[in-house]
Amino acid sequence: MYEFKIKNTRLKIKLGDITDEETDVIVNAANSSLMGGRGVDGAIHKKGGPSILAECIEIRKTLPMGLPTGEAVMTNSGLLKAKRIIHTVGPVWNGGSHGEPELLKNTYFNSLLMAKRNSLKTISFPSISTGAFGYPVKLAAPTALNAIADFVYSEDSIDTIFLVLFHESDLSEYVNAAKNLFKN
Ligand code: ADP
Secondary structure, eight states: OEEEEETTEEEEEEESOGGGOOSSEEEEEEOTTOSOOSHHHHHHHHHHOHHHHHHHHHHHHHOTTOOOTTOEEEEEOTTSSSSEEEEEEOOOOSSSOSSHHHHHHHHHHHHHHHHHHTTOOEEEEOOTTSSTTOOOHHHHHHHHHHHHHHHHHHHOOOSEEEEEESSHHHHHHHHHHHHHHHOO
8 A cells, every 4th residue: 555645635556456445435437328337347336236227327317428528426336335436437548639638637536526525535546547448557647646636736625535456567657656746
């Protein structure tokens, strides 16, 4: 576990499976259908059980075109230990000049805003977009961390933010980026 402090917020970066997190809320790297998928999305629905998909289906009634990239919605967490799930849709990597960095920032910022609005104090993120969506981790890591820092400086409401990485190599990228940005 690697720890950094941004203002009054603790940022903890670790290796792990996000479905085991016991934080107030975990973030799902969903797709716009909200109907489940592979990767972290599949793992969350599989372990959390059908009540999560049932609520996603209800939400889709208000979003017939699906959840736009960069936005976030919240559901119950079914059988998981975390209290809630925030579903967000990261950008598909398409070379980097199609707004990908801004959209990736939005996923982190809007998820944190959703947590704040619901008085949730601890939150766990996976590495959004860097699996099936193909966003290079080396570029995603500093963008994710910048979005987190922007949120903490402008909103200041979350106690602890966890980044839960599934691969050693991803852990190194996020830790190196955090050392460069936060220098502690
Ligand atoms: P995206 O479609 O946004 O790229 P993916 O789920 O394909 O989402 O991948 C995002 C990251 O989440 C990848 O690094 C993947 O290895 C990782 N991942 C997959 N399963 C889990 C899990 N259970 N906990 C944490 N991270 C996971």
